Amino acid sequence: MSSATRRTLTASTATRALSAAAATALLLGLTTACGSSGSGTSSDGTVTLRYAIWDAVQKPALQKSIDAFEKQHPKIKVKIELNAWAQYWSKLQTQLAGRTAPDVFWDHVAYFPQFAQQGVLTDLTPYIKADKLDTSVYDSKLLAGWEQNGKQYGLPKDWDTIAQVYNKTMLKTAGLTHDQLGSLSWNTTDGGTFVKALQKLTIDENGKHPDQAGFDAKHVKQYGLGLSSPNGQTDWWDAATQNGCKLQDKAWGKWTINQASCVQAIQFVQDLRLKYHVAVPASVTNTPNGASLPQVMARKQAAVVWDGSWDLNAYQSSLKGNFGVAELPGGPVGKGTVYNGLSNALYAGSAHPKEAWELVKWLGSEESQKIIVATGSVWPGIPTLNQDFVAAWQKQGVDVSAFAKEAAGTTIGYPLTTSSATYNVKVLDAFNQVWLGRQTPQKAADSVNEESNAAIK
Structure with missing residues (x-):
């Protein structure tokens, strides 16, 4: 959904921004019929499941949920395996290739198409039907993101949108309001x-x-806006949505980012940096050791940034409540944002699929998500609990409702395609050249579009 970029990231920042290096490590010819997750069963019949995640910020809340789960399932123990985003996918892919993957693990929409195609994910449909699980509690758009050919490969764990995070003091000084x-x-x-x-x-x-x-564009003390994204999720994808662009002709279809509405949006994002001089230069943010968006805000290099809701804790840590969240601006065709979410995947090679399903079902339940949402670490996969998340942040003095308003409005989902790995490698280099003014938006879009479509399997 999510979620390493070509810059230094905090654990929470990395939850959705895709790593080009990890994305290129494709799994080929995997089979799972004789696989084993490496979990075990003790002499008294207790099963220990392994559960892989990448966000340290969410771990305490997840542990509370797991504690409750284990009380209700005394014969099932769960071991959380935390691996930072930078290592998460490469390690998981190695485990999948060696048939030692965790029983349950966080899945991102960018990896889901490849994993589903390679047969490493369990189709949850039979379990859902057997337990008569009511999937209508989930947002239909999120649920559909984990479905392929009538098979359901995940239940919504959470969701995120992109909004404007701003420094309250800087906004007030400029005479602007929320x-x-x-x-x-x-x-x-x-x-x-x-x-x-x-x-x-x-x-x-x-x-x-x-x-x-007399404005000196070469010596700017404070920029109005901070942008940074390796793939487009937190910058031009959103502008593209606001301009009527569709990243694909259909889900699981071809990339269409070289159409006029998309190129215009890319041009606008370039203009913010190079024509209007109101956005932090790409040389600051879009480099291997560049500044992350929370770092840009902490250093007061920008008054506003476009960022995902997964970074809220990072802003709270550095700004101590001196920040707000507003909806993204509207474009030529109106407002819009990228709407993404994660799921808990059940490894097809798990030695304990029934117990693993109980865990997946629990993590997708209202009871579990209420425990997690109370900490304010992530928006819930069940939309009726959104207000609980808002309330958790209101206690900290921050109104985060803009993210939810956007989720209810015009959105585009994260592209569903088997060529994500190719796209994420090609777009990183080509678009960084655009942001630096070394390549035109049209040329970059044409090349990325062509090579990404050629890689569709």
Whole structure:
């Protein structure tokens, strides 16, 4: 969904941004008929399941959920295996190849198509039917993201959208309000009210703004906006949605990022950096050791960033409540954002599939998700619990409801395709060249589109 970029990331930041290096490590010709997850059974019949995750921020809440699960299932123990995002996928793929994968593990939509095709995921449909599980409690868009050819390979664990995270003090100093920030719009002619607001938030070392005579674009003290994404999820995919672009012709179909509506959005994101000079340069953020968005905010390099809800704890740690969350601006066709989520996958080679299903079912239940959402670590896969997440953050003095408003509006899902690995490698290099002004948006989109489509299996 998620979720390493070509920059240094905190554990929570890395939950959704895809790693080009990990994505290229494809599994070939896997079979699981004789597989084993490496879990075990004790002499008294107690089964120990292995559960792999990558986010340290969520582990305490998950452990509370697991504790409750074990009380209800005294013959099942669960061992959480935490591996940071940078190592998570390469280790999991090695385990899958060696048939020693965890019984249950976090899955990302970018990897799901490959895993489903390779037969390493258990079809949950028979279990769902046998237990008469009510899947209507989940958002239908999230549930559909884990379905292929009538088979269900996961239950929604959580969800995320992209919004504008802002420094309250900087916003107030510029004479802007929360409501104003969330009601801005952009266009391809002059940037619209969005660019005008960013100009107020952008200041050079002499106190000049980009729309004032004498502004020095080479010596900017504070930028209005921070952007950074290895694949597009937290920047141009959102602008593309606001411009009517579709990343694919259909789910599991071909990439269409070289269509005019997509290229215009890419051009706009480039313009924010190179034409309007209101966004942090890519040389700061989009490099191997570049700054993450939470770091950009902590250093006060930008007043606003476009980021995912998975990073809320990172902002709270550095800004101590001095931040707010507003909806993304609207574009030529209106508002829109990327809407993504994770699932808990059941390894097809698990030696204890029935017990593993009990764990997957529990993690997808309202009882479990209420325990997890109370900590404010992640939005719940069951939308009726969204208000509980909002309440958890209200206790910390932060209104995060903008993320939920966006989820209820116009959204695009994370692309479902077997060519994610190729896309994530090609787009990283090509689009970084765009952000640096070394390649045109059209040329980059054409090349990435062509090579990604050629890799579809």
